[in-house]
Amino acid sequence: MSSINLGSGKSAPRVTVVTTMKDEGAYILDWVAHYKMLGATDIVVFTNDVSDPTDHILRRLNCMEEVHHRFSRVMKRGPHKSALMWAEHEPVVRDADWLFVVDVDEFLDIKVGDGTFQDLIEANPEADAISFPWRIFGNAGVEEITGESVPKIFTRAQSAKGAPGEHRFFKTLFRNDMTRFNRMGVHRPFLAKDHAPIHWCLPDGTRILEGDTGGGLHAVEHYGYEAAQLNHYALRSLDAFLNKQKRGRANHHRGTIEMSYWQRFDQNAEEDTSLAEKFFAAEAYRRRLLAQDEILKQHHEAALEWAQRMARKVRRDPICKTFLEQLDDLNVASDNTGSKVA
Numbered sequence: 257m258s259s260i261n262l263g264s265g266k267s268a269p270r271v272t273v274v275t276t277m278k279d280e281g282a283y284i285l286d287w288v289a290h291y292k293m294l295g296a297t298d299i300v301v302f303t304n305d306v307s308d309p310t311d312h313i314l315r316r317l318n319c320m321e322e323v324h325h326r327f328s329r330v331m332k333r334g335p336h337k338s339a340l341m342w343a344e345h346e347p348v349v350r351d352a353d354w355l356f357v358v359d360v361d362e363f364l365d366i367k368v369g370d371g372t373f374q375d376l377i378e379a380n381p382e383a384d385a386i387s388f389p390w391r392i393f394g395n396a397g398v399e400e401i402t403g404e405s406v407p408k409i410f411t412r413a414q415s416a417k418g419a420p421g422e423h424r425f426f427k428t429l430f431r432n433d434m435t436r437f438n439r440m441g442v443h444r445p446f447l448a449k450d451h452a453p454i455h456w457c458l459p460d461g462t463r464i465l466e467g468d469t470g471g472g473l474h475a476v477e478h479y480g481y482e483a484a485q486l487n488h489y490a491l492r493s494l495d496a497f498l499n500k501q502k503r504g505r506a507n508h509h510r511g512t513i514e515m516s517y518w519q520r521f522d523q524n525a526e527e528d529t530s531l532a533e534k535f536f537a538a539e540a541y542r543r544r545l546l547a548q549d550e551i552l553k554q555h556h557e558a559a560l561e562w563a564q565r566m567a568r569k570v571r572r573d574p575i576c577k578t579f580l581e582q583l584d585d586l587n588v589a590s591d592n593t594g595s596k597v598a
Contacts, residue, residue: 266374266378268295268297268372268373269297269353269354269373269377270297270298270351270352270353270354271294271295271296271297271298271352271355271373271429272296272298272299272300272346272349272352272354272355273291273296273298273299273300273356274299274300274302274339274340274343274349274355274356274357274358274440275299275300275301275302275357275358275359275360276301276302276303276304276328276335276336276339276359277301277302277303277306277310277314277360278303278304278305278306278310278503279306279307279308279310279499280308280310280360281308281309281310281312281313281555281556281558281559281560281562281563282308282401282403282496282556282559282560282563283360283361283492284310284313284314284360284556284559285313285542285545285546285556286405286406286407286538286539286542287360287363288317288322288323288545289538289541289542289545290363290364290407290535290538291358291364292322292538292541293537293538293541294364294366294371294372294373295372295373295374296356296373297352298323298324298348298352299322299323299324300323300324300326300346300349301314301323301324301325301326302326302328302335302339302342302343303325303326303328304327304328304329304330304335304339305330307503308559308562308563308566309555309556309559309562310559311325311327312555312558313556313559316549316551316552316555317552320548320552322545324348326339326342326343326346328342336442337442340357340439340440340441340442343440344439344440349432349440350432352432353431354373354377354431354432355429355430355432355440355445356373356427356428356429356430357427357428357440357441357442357443358486361406361488361489361490362390362486362487362488362489363406363407363486363489363531364388364484364485364486365485365486365487366459366483366484367481367482367484367485367530368459368483368484371534373429376429376459376484377429379461379483380457380459380461382455383431383455383456383457383461384430384431384433384436384454384455384456385428385430385431385444385445385454385455385456385457386428386429386456386457386458386459386484387426387427387428387429387444387456387458387464387475388426388427388428388429388458388459388480388484388485388486389425389426389458389474389475389479389480389481389485389486390424390425390426390427390485390486390488391413391414391479391481391485391486391487391488391528392413392414392490392521392523393410393411393412393414393487393488393489393523393528394410394412394413394491394521394522394523394524395491395492395493395494395497395518395524396410396412396524398410398492398493399494399495400493400494400495400564400567401492401493401495401496401560401563401564401567402493403560405535405538405539406492407487407489407531407532407535408532408535409492409493410489410492411527411529411532412523412524412525412526412527412528413523413524413526413527414523414525414526415525415526416479416481416526416528418476418477418478418479420477421476421477422476422477423474423475423477424474424475424479425443425473425474426443426444426473426474426486427443427444427486428443428444428445430445433452434448435448435451435452436448436451436454437451444472457480458475458478458479459480459481459483459485460480460481460482460483460484461480461483462478462480485530487528487531488521490517490521491521491522494583495563495564495567495571496563496567497518498567498570498571498576499563499566499567499570501514501570501576502570502573502576514579515579515582515583515586518583519586
């Protein structure tokens with residue numbers, strides 16, 4: 257099943273999306289369908305040490321030519337950075353016009369034209385790199401894993417307008433141009449030695465200053481959300497967060513996620529339904545995938561059941577019980593002060 261060219265009559269650029277996953281089976285199809293509808297030509301997914309049906313789902317999608325699934329050998333640099341190193345050898349990475357490294361809990365919301373990579377690139381014809389600042393979407397009081405699309409469930413987000421001096425991390429779509437960039441990074445590409453001039457901007461065309469392109473990972477105060485934003489669903493439901501805490505984070509092989517992480521990403525200040533209102537196209541794509549392959553459907557359903565079962569198990573863990581008690585205390589305190597919107 258090939259992606260549909262929803263942009264202008266011009267030839268669409270070859271955009272390759274690269275990611276890494278572990279125990280994300282319940283969320284894969286919506287994410288893949290979304291980036292296909294944005295016009296991603298290829299999606300390369302690396303996995304390692306998977307416990308749920310993630311690998312089974314990706315193998316079926318690989319057979320259906322929807323993704324390129326690879327098993328990653330994790331080096332000392334960690335799962336995510338190791339995957340990017342191996343990805344450099346993939347033909348669809350080498351042959352791409354543009355590259356985008358993004359995680360399964362990050363959904364790009366393009367607001368120009370028909371909402372595709374092509375339209376965004378055409379709106380920024382001089383750009384060599386376009387960085388999308390995160391907009392963090394909070395938990396909003398959702399506890400259970402239901403299988404409904406994440407962008408449809410979670411519509412409470414941090415304020416679109418940052419406080420004075422506030423910085424927000426970004427991810428970057430960039431030209432596959434070795435005269436400017438020599439390799440992929442988690443948030444942005446690494447610059448080539450003695451690189452050619454780089455036109456680096458936010459999605460609304462605002463230039464990122466040359467002095468900030470060497471090592472910058474975030475934008476300050478202005479984010480270009482009018483043209484596009486990267487919705488970051490770091491928590492999802494409470495049960496999804498508990499599973500994530502048990503698993504560990506992608507860039508931290510032996511890491512844990514604690515209350516400080518929850519508080520950082522439980523941002524619910526404003527309602528934002530921009531992506532939710534147009535996610536019907538991705539949902540239709542997912543339905544076609546499930547209708548096309550019965551084995552894929554079985555693995556998807558098994559992944560959802562696995563996530564729900566694992567959350568019930570994790571909730572019985574003493575450490576988890578302590579966390580839930582602390583969270584209850586935090587919610588009571590927030591209710592008393594009126595500082596949290598849920």
